[in-house]
Amino acid sequence: MTGTHFGAPAARKEDAALVTGTGCYVDDIQIPDLLHTFILRSPIPHGCIRAIDLTRARSAPGVVAAFAFDELPDCLKIKPMPLVMPNPAIRHPITQYALADKEVHYVGEPVAVVVALARSLAEDAAELADIEYETLPAVVSLDQAIEAGAPRAHLAIESNLAGEALFADGDCNAAFACAHKVIKASFDQHRGGAFFMETRGCVAVPSPLGKSFTLYGAMQAPHRIKRILQELFGLADDELRVVAPSDVGGGFGPKGSFYPEYALITHCVQLLGRPVKWIEDRRENFVATHQERDQKWDLELAVDQEGRILGLRGQLAHDTGAYVPWGLVLPWISMTTLQGPYVVPTFALTLKSFFTNKVPTTPVRGAGRPQAVFAMERLMDRVAQELGLDRSEVRRRNFIRPEQMPFNCRVIGRDGSPVLYDSGDYPGTQALALQNGDWAGFPARQTAARAQGRYLGIGLANFVEATGLGPYEGATVKIGTNGSIVVYTGAAPQGQSHHTTLAQIAADQLGVAPAAVKIVTGDTQGISLGIGTFAARSAVNAGNAVHMACCEVRHKIQALAAKVLEANPGQIVLADGMVSVDGAPERSISLARLAVVGVGMPGYSLDEGMTPGLEHTSYFSPAQSTFSNGCHVVEVEVDPEIGAVRLLRYVVVDDCGRQINPMVVHGQVVGGVVHGIGNALLEELVYDESGQLLSCNFGEYLLPLASDIPEIEVLHTETPSPLNPLGVKGAGEGGTLPVTAAIASAIEDALKPFDVTITQVPITPMRLVEKLKAAGTR
Structure with a gap:
């Protein structure tokens, strides 16, 4: 890498317009x-x-x-x-x-x-x-869609089954036959929305x-x-x-x-x-607007005497709503995420997606992954409970080790290619999270709190996420004859700080400050091809496209300046908008003047091998996704009288490869955790028996308030991806993925004296009170 802007916690270029109310949204267009x-x-x-x-x-x-x-x-x-x-x-x-x-x-x-x-x-x-x-007659729930003889969501088709697929590898039946324990569990994950x-x-x-x-x-x-x-x-x-x-x-x-x-x-x-x-x-x-979730998992996990996984089998039922605008993407991602950071030697899993008479479901932050993480992490907690082991130890024994990378999960991703983890230190990530979350010291605090009639609990969850998926993203870099630098990309941000982070990448190669680089996003006139911003893909795809395009422009600058300044290209240095000969700053030319030279003069031919202008377009097309990972540890207090849950502490260790801007990554991770807290405790789209949405405003559909959020402590490990020049992975979704699982684990730990089991989200006070009543404690 050239320059010092990559990796710096630079202030966001986007904020001035937002905090002064001078931004321009679609409805502002008059x-x-x-x-x-x-x-x-x-x-x-x-x-x-x-x-x-x-x-x-x-x-x-x-x-x-x-x-x-x-x-x-x-x-x-x-x-x-x-x-x-x-x-x-x-x-x-x-x-x-x-x-x-x-x-x-x-x-x-x-x-x-x-x-x-x-x-x-x-x-x-x-x-x-x-x-x-x-x-x-309407199909108003996933359970109803599955039933034999249920109403048809579409009169033109014979059943509500929209699609099905099998994910299998190895002799799963043999693994279960020799298992020390078989853990059976069912999980129900509610329907929610994005609500931007x-x-x-x-x-x-x-x-x-x-x-x-x-x-x-x-x-x-x-x-x-x-x-x-x-x-x-x-x-x-x-x-x-x-x-x-x-x-x-x-x-x-x-x-x-x-x-x-x-x-x-x-x-x-x-x-x-x-x-x-x-x-x-x-x-x-x-x-x-499209919604998400509404999944039911019925799973069995076979383990040996040490708690190591031998096999996994079961079924995922997914509610696709009335249509399939994204096909089977959501449940397919769920299935290919289920193994997480663990070695699963054999598996046999069936996916079934069903039509209902509800809004179609398509990706919402995490895109099926939080559901899979919830299912697998809850199973790991069950293994610990059945074998009398610490929850963290069960996970440690099953982790994919760093020396096993790249690791083939033996499933086919939604793009038709194998799911192949490129890098990561999962044991190290968890160890750091446990250390900073005071996992070892918590039992003493829990015992002291129970003596006072307070119910504290601690939980953890791990995740692995496919990020930076293709097929490509592009960038066009242009240096104008006035010295202006503009980068065009098809990536279209909605708060991800593209104008800041992409400018940092460009600035390093072009020898200017990020403030000197203008980023133009999401305009089909600026660059002819683009895919967009979703699925934690822009840092990998757009970031590397900007890097590659700027490298080419830099080489072009060096070649042109070498001719003008009568030097070798290797002697040319770029700094502060000037191009000079290394060791001889008096032999220099501004980028603006060099751009004038680069566009040529009427009637004169360009030098052989030189193309017009200081500009270039590059497309970065990854061979496969790169995989980020992380571990969350959360401490809660539960009031068993009213079912209220208060988050006391939240610790995140995240690995998104090399960080372009640590401050931006921090904001993305914290925002993801807050999103997950809403999913875990508050958000639910509730339909009545006739198919009418009841929670259709923010009086009934609850979003987390500032008072619901503890201080979120974020730490990082860095395993650079070998799959792209910048070594980056995605960070936009990872904060959301393990939150529901970690909070469920903590609540269950707090209510251990009452033998409460969490299998459904959101974990509302009403549901907790009902579980406590069912356990005979009220």
Whole structure:
């Protein structure tokens, strides 16, 4: 590495605009002649549309247009929304259309659109729409979907099974036959959502020069959105530009999906030739934005007398909701994450994904991994309990050792390649977490607290996460003739600090301060190809693409400056925006002046082998994912009278390889832990027996407050990845993965006198009180 900015805790470049309120989000985009839309959504989970009459809505004040499925262009009647990741294991690859035609499949499914001069006028007009539904039996839970003879979530298919797959290796039956103990357990993990501060939204703006237009959206993957819209509408590359503003108020996964609203707003701008805006309100956010989780695991773990794993078998049942926009990605990731940091010699695991009449489930921070970590870590706690061993010791005996790296898990990942851990010191990570979490000293504190009538508990959990997945990310670096440095990338941040960290990487190679580097993200006009920001992939993919592109520009600078300054390229040094000969600073030229030389002079040929300008585009395409890991230790106090849980202390040891900016990594990890605390103790989307969402506002769906969060102590180990030049791994999701498991372990430890077992999240006070009653302690 060149320079000193990589690894420095530099202050975020993004913060000034945010703290002064001068940032620009999608809803801040105000354009003359702007129209506003309102989406009419199904009020029932399953039913047939018998009639739609929008006559009264169209005649309402301020209404410009109103349409249902029959008025859509042919391209949207023929083509449903895309299936992002096809897989042969999907039995029914059903995705939704831009608007429902004859059958609706969840509360919140788009049915019609009203366009008006103001959002309030569109809402008023929507009240005048006459829509007649025939209610059909709905599948409102995963248990119901699995039952023989259950209602069908889709009338057109014979069962609710969306897809299934087997993950197996070795002679699992033989392993169980010779086991000292077989641990059986079932786990139930609730449905939740992302619930970012900024809801979904987009603005389509036509060009005054022709039929092209720009779509601005609060999204994580603008290049993918552009490709899908091009395919749906038959648009040429120059007819559509998609931009994710630099300020996006949270994404966490669901903003990476393609939604019907993007197609509907595109149709509106083409139909009306005027700017059109759609902004999701908070109720729409609850009933229409993709959700996650809702899994049931039935597992058996075979161990020997020492507590070492011999085999693992069982089944995962996953609720995909009404459609499969991401195929089997979520449960597939769960299955390939289940082994965690442990050696599992044999396994036989079945995945079954089921349709229900609920919002589709797609990745939310962690994307199926927290569920798998919860299942495996809870099993490890059961082994310790059955054999009378310390919970940390059971894990230590089963860890993959550093000398076993790279380690083949013998399962196929969602990309079709083997899951191969590249690096990590799992025993060392846990040891550091135990030391800093005072694992050894806790029993004395617990005994003293119980003597006072207080119930303290301590828990731990480990995780391994696939990060930096491909296929690629790109970066274009340009040095202007005024000396300005601009880096374009398809990565589209929603708070991950790309403008800071990518500038640090670029600055090191170009010999300038990070403040001198402007980062342009998420604009399909800036760079032609991109994938987006999700799945803890941007540091690996975008970071290395920026590094590679800047290295090439640096080499070009050295070659050009060597000619101008009459020196060898190896003698050329870059510092503070100047290019000079090493040891002879008086022989120098500014980057700006060198850029002028680089663009050439009219009538003169460029030197042989020299390409125009100080610029370069690089794409980094990883051969496989790189795997981060970590260990969490948490201390809690539980009030058995009311089931209240208070977090006293939280210690994290995280390994994300080399850290570009330790302060940014700290923020990402802490944010992930807070997200996980909400998943563990508070967040749950509750549906009634008719399929209506009950927890549809923040009065019922609870998010963690500052008062719910203890000080989170974050430490790091570093095992650089050998798979990329920077040696980095992802850090955006890891903080979330083990939280529910660690907290469950701690609560169970606190309530050991009452013999309470935690198999379900969220761990609400009501559920704890019910368990204590069932144990006969109340």
